[in-house]
Amino acid sequence: MEVKKVKHGWLLTVFFSLLTVAWVFPILLVVINSFKKKVYISRKPFEIPFGKMFVELENYVRGMEKIKFFDALKNSLFITICSVAVIILCTSMCAWYISRVKSAFSTAMYYLCLFSMIVPFQMVMFTLSKLANMLHLYSPIGIILVYLGFGAGLSVFMFCGFVRGIPLEIEEAAMIDGCTPIQTFFHVVFPILKPTCITVAILQTMWIWNDYLLPYLVLDIKRWKTIPIAIQYLKGGYGSVDMGAMMAMLVLAIIPIIIFYMFCQKYIIKGVVAGAVKG
Amino acid sequence: MHKSLKRYFPVFAFPTLAAFTIGFFIPFVMGIYLSFCKFTTVTDARFIGFGNYLKVFTDKTFLHSLWYTVAFTIVSVVFINVLAFAVAMLLTKGIKGTNLFRTVFFMPNLIGGIVLGYIWQLLLNGILAQYQKTLTYNSVYGFWGLVILMCWQQIGYMMIIYISGIQNIPGELIEAAKIDGAKPAQILFHVTIPMVMPSITICTFLTLTNGFKLFDQNLALTNGEPSRMSELLALNIFNTFYGRTGYEGVGQAKAVVFFLLVTIIAIIQIRLTRTKEVQQ
Numbered sequence: 001m002e003v004k005k006v007k008h009g010w011l012l013t014v015f016f017s018l019l020t021v022a023w024v025f026p027i028l029l030v031v032i033n034s035f036k037k038k039v040y041i042s043r044k045p046f047e048i049p050f051g052k053m054f055v056e057l058e059n060y061v062r063g064m065e066k067i068k069f070f071d072a073l074k075n076s077l078f079i080t081i082c083s084v085a086v087i088i089l090c091t092s093m094c095a096w097y098i099s100r101v102k103s104a105f106s107t108a109m110y111y112l113c114l115f116s117m118i119v120p121f122q123m124v125m126f127t128l129s130k131l132a133n134m135l136h137l138y139s140p141i142g143i144i145l146v147y148l149g150f151g152a153g154l155s156v157f158m159f160c161g162f163v164r165g166i167p168l169e170i171e172e173a174a175m176i177d178g179c180t181p182i183q184t185f186f187h188v189v190f191p192i193l194k195p196t197c198i199t200v201a202i203l204q205t206m207w208i209w210n211d212y213l214l215p216y217l218v219l220d221i222k223r224w225k226t227i228p229i230a231i232q233y234l235k236g237g238y239g240s241v242d243m244g245a246m247m248a249m250l251v252l253a254i255i256p257i258i259i260f261y262m263f264c265q266k267y268i269i270k271g272v273v274a275g276a277v278k279g
Numbered sequence: 280m281h282k283s284l285k286r287y288f289p290v291f292a293f294p295t296l297a298a299f300t301i302g303f304f305i306p307f308v309m310g311i312y313l314s315f316c317k318f319t320t321v322t323d324a325r326f327i328g329f330g331n332y333l334k335v336f337t338d339k340t341f342l343h344s345l346w347y348t349v350a351f352t353i354v355s356v357v358f359i360n361v362l363a364f365a366v367a368m369l370l371t372k373g374i375k376g377t378n379l380f381r382t383v384f385f386m387p388n389l390i391g392g393i394v395l396g397y398i399w400q401l402l403l404n405g406i407l408a409q410y411q412k413t414l415t416y417n418s419v420y421g422f423w424g425l426v427i428l429m430c431w432q433q434i435g436y437m438m439i440i441y442i443s444g445i446q447n448i449p450g451e452l453i454e455a456a457k458i459d460g461a462k463p464a465q466i467l468f469h470v471t472i473p474m475v476m477p478s479i480t481i482c483t484f485l486t487l488t489n490g491f492k493l494f495d496q497n498l499a500l501t502n503g504e505p506s507r508m509s510e511l512l513a514l515n516i517f518n519t520f521y522g523r524t525g526y527e528g529v530g531q532a533k534a535v536v537f538f539l540l541v542t543i544i545a546i547i548q549i550r551l552t553r554t555k556e557v558q559q
Contacts, residue, residue, distance in 0.1 A: 009372070009373075009374045009375060010375075012369060016369070016374070020383045020384075023384060023387075023431070025402075026401075027398065029398075029402055030398050033401065041401075042404070042408070045404075046405055090295045090298070091295055093291040093294075093295070094291060094294075094295035096291065098292065100284055103285075105292075109292070116299075116303050118541065119303075119542075120492045120513070120537055122513050122533075122538075123534045124303065124307050125516075125517070125520070125534070126310070126313075126534075127305070127310045127313065127321065127531075128302065128306040131301065131305060131309075131321075135301065145302065146302045147302075148295065148298035149300070149301050149303050152298060152299045152302070175283070181283060181284045181287045181290075181291070182287065182290060206388070206389060209391065211391075212391065212392065212494075212495045228391050228495070231394060232499070235499075243401075247401070250397055253394050258386075268385075268389075269385065269439055272385075272440070273439060273440060276482075
């Protein structure tokens with residue numbers, strides 16, 4: 001049976017190897033062009049940069065100066081890490097509360113979260129940006145609150161699904177032993193929730209790191225830019241686009257993602273599956 | 280326990296509740312109200328009834344982007360799901376290198392929409408330049424450019440979900456079908472597809488809503504060019520809000536229409552595919 005299954009195995013392997021190369025090609029093309037003199041990029045995008053076309057790291061240096069890449073990287077890292085940490089802590093606590101305390105509030109909150117998952121961002125885009133401005137949430141710290149609010153739907157929903165599966169006896173035993181609800185949560189419930197935390201963290205990181213429109217509208221972008229905003233700024237801010245700087249910055253924008261993917265690949269794929277099944 | 284926990288409301292539920300109210304609930308309710316108003320900032324709103332909605336449905340760019348979005352969504356949902364399912368079927372046969380292939384196919388998902396848009400702009404413009412054309416020459420190019428981009432981005436994600444669905448099918452089921460003399464095509468349509476129906480529900484839901492809500496990729500790849508002909512709904516709404524002053528109310532009304540569309544389509548889709556799921 002096993003032998004029959006992989007009869008044409010080598011053919012498939014060859015086919016998929018070719019497909020894999022094709023799949024990586026767009027990224028490879030950007031890497032190649034990031035070392036090319038800018039006037040040649042639009043004219044000869046498929047040529048390997050040799051001789052007068054090759055500019056070493058010139059594009060990188062110019063691009064980094066233009067958009068202050070390291071500031072953008074710092075902002076992106078700060079906003080993503082803090083928002084995800086806050087989302088996990090607050091929504092897991094909230095989900096435990098609304099799963100264990102049966103009241104009209106809990107039910108309403110649960111369904112509101114479910115509902116918020118389907119609402120497109122354009123629906124709240126204008127009012128949210130005005131409200132955030134009024135409340136002075138336009139700094140990288142303020143935007144964390146906005147992300148907590150807008151990301152709460154999915155996370156509360158996923159945590160609730162998991163909390164329902166935890167037997168009540170464990171928590172009651174802890175309470176009888178004299179734990180306060182806070183101790184019970186952090187010593188008993190939170191460790192059990194760890195797999196869901198990873199799933200939520202992966203999904204939210206993928207969203208927040210790449211998010212363009214929300215920070216563009218909420219942040220004071222003259223002072224703070226995230227990586228997607230900085231890249232879009234490179235396109236919009238000048239009459240003609242500096243293709244060399246653009247290519248170099250695209251490469252720099254992809255590198256952190258590839259590193260993240262290499263280290264957390266197992267969790268990312270598991271997280272996506274778990275997230276899809278719950279959702 | 281419920282009683283003692285209830286007193287801890289400020290610690291457990293309040294932070295999320297407050298953020299949710301600011302980040303979602305108030306903007307949402309205000310958004311619905313403002314769609315019936317004329318305003319330029321939120322504070323000068325004046326109630327005008329259905330005037331904005333009338334303008335929405337007589338706005339040619341909106342109607343065009345509506346059809347453009349519907350066509351784009353249908354095409355991309357079909358392509359992504361069929362291809363992702365096919366790849367998932369082939370990658371569950373246990374061939375050499377399966378893990379590497381999965382890893383590579385999934386990777387584009389992690390790259391953000393803006394970056395993706397510019398990557399494909401370079402590649403597609405490079406190819407079209409051989410024929411003295413660019414992506415913004417005609418909205419048809421922008422359309423297929425976006426479809427290709429979305430396939431590249433999402434096939435890997437959907438493939439992962441389909442693979443887990445296929446792997447959950449009990450092996451005996453396929454064996455039994457084979458013993459009964461079923462041909463491979465029969466096994467596919469009468470055993471495999473009904474058994475992975477839950478995955479199909481999820482994947483069509485995700486691709487459908489992603490397609491409808493697409494913004495970043497559209498902005499980066501063509502920015503609606505030529506003359507707003509390749510504008511998807513989300514970008515059309517954005518341009519209505521921030522493109523011309525005095526049209527904020529119309530923009531908000533468009534957003535409400537958009538929201539209703541997404542909700543209705545999502546509900547219909549879930550109903551439709553859920554009824555085809557088999558109980559185990």
